[in-house]
Amino acid sequence: MTERPDRQLIALAALLCVIVVPFVPLGTIVVYPLSLLVTSLHEMGHALAALLTGGRVHSILIYPDTSGVTWSSGGIRWIVASAGYLGSTFFGFVLLIAAQNGRMHRWILGLLLIWFLGFTIFFARNWLAITLGIAMVVGVSILAKRVQAAGGAMYFLLDFVALSSCLYAIKDLADLTRFSFGMATASGKTDAQTLADLTGVHAAVWAFGWALLSLVAAWLATRMAWRSADGTE
DSSP, X not given: OOOOOOHHHHHHHHHHHHHHGGGSTTHHHHHHHHHHHHHHHHHHHHHHHHHHTTOEEEEEEEOTTSOEEEEEESSOHHXXXXXXXXXXXXXXXXXXXXXXXXXXXXHHHHHHHHHHXXXXXXXXXXXXXXXXXXXXXXXXXXXXXXXXXXXXXXXXXXXXXXXXXXXHHHHHHHHHHHHHTTSSOOSSOOHHHHHHHHHOSOHHHHXXXXXXXXXXXXXXXXXXXXXXXXXXX
């Protein structure tokens, strides 16, 4: 029987890399595809919320500058607007659960595979969105076959992607908060500003609320990865 990898050290190494990589030379090369991934998950969050609240998704577009847009109609608009910035954090949380729980990982990854496949076929409408969708389908397919027998390198990759998804969403939320306070200029209308128009509640309140929820989810995900070495499933 192979020895169980030291998940605490692996999780800590992944967390340190997530924090440090953006600030080292050539680190942006690593961060760029992760930023595109976070954008895709953000837009998927909008799309899923629209579908679950009775709306319709017309198209999802992802652009090389890491921006994206989801065109949808109907549904409960304040829920749809809220779902984007929480989508990538939720994905990171779910990915960590899949990596740690031998009984749950196959059906969790199976659901993700179905969703990514549906995103690619039915909603992605430009070359970058389609390419990212295919990459996610292939990645989840590989994980579904390999994660149960994963070694240290595979666990590191899982933790790195999952924690990046959580923490880069929080970075985006920090930028959104600066936009809401007028400390920076957004190139377009933010989700927080959309919610402010819908509800009359200031955009900064929504931005802080999302940031708090994402921080809690990121903390729980990191704690789960840190404590997974206790051998419990």
